[in-house]
Amino acid sequence: xxLSSDFLCLSGGICGRSVYSSSMxxxxxxxxxxxxxxxxxxxxxxxxxxxxxxxxxxxxxKYLSEVERGRSGPGAATLLRIALALKVTPxxxxxxxxSAENTHDPRILSEKLFELLxxxxxxxxxxxxxxxxxxxxxxx
Numbered sequence: 307x308x309l310s311s312d313f314l315c316l317s318g319g320i321c322g323r324s325v326y327s328s329s330m331x332x333x334x335x336x337x338x339x340x341x342x343x344x345x346x347x348x349x350x351x352x353x354x355x356x357x358x359x360x361x362x363x364x365x366x367x368k369y370l371s372e373v374e375r376g377r378s379g380p381g382a383a384t385l386l387r388i389a390l391a392l393k394v395t396p397x398x399x400x401x402x403x404x405s406a407e408n409t410h411d412p413r414i415l416s417e418k419l420f421e422l423l424x425x426x427x428x429x430x431x432x433x434x435x436x437x438x439x440x441x442x443x444x445x446x
Contacts, residue, residue, distance in 0.1 A: 337400075339376030341385070344399050346374040347421060348392050351413035362391035412442035 349359045356374070360367040364387060372378040373388075380388065382396075389396045416438045423431060 334379075335376075338379040340401065341380065341399055342374045342376040343421075344401055345370075345388055345392070347417045348394060348399075348414055349374075351417040352392070359388070359391055363387040412438070416442065 345359075349356070356370050357367050359365075360370040363370070363384075365384065369378065370388075373380050373384075385396045385399060389399055392399075416435075419434070419438065420431070423434065
């Protein structure tokens with residue numbers, strides 16, 4: 307079996323299954339991409355760089371980038387380390403069950419809102435950003 311098509315390995319011996327593996331089902335690929343998107347959203351909500359999250363989760367920054375882009379699926383231990391660094395539960399990153407308290411964190415909701423509004427006119431986005439920032443200040 308040729309592992310080069312199934313696994314992505316980076317320096318430091320960090321490996322993960324690539325979503326481009328011929329053995330992965332379409333639903334698996336979607337889940338890996340969804341997890342990566344959720345990790346990126348939460349990292350950006352905290353205004354952290356990939357390097358900062360990678361350091362806190364004890365990961366190679368290049369590997370974290372692959373995970374966030376949905377090109378590599380994190381194992382259970384890696385997902386747990388990322389979740390702990392982001393101060394959420396792994397379930398929050400999987401986005402499949404009951405959410406933790408911080409799911410209603412205005413920063414996370416703001417990032418999710420702006421992800422949905424991508425491509426809208428800048429003036430509208432700036433207006434919405436101000437509204438969201440004002441609302442976040444009043445909820446603290």
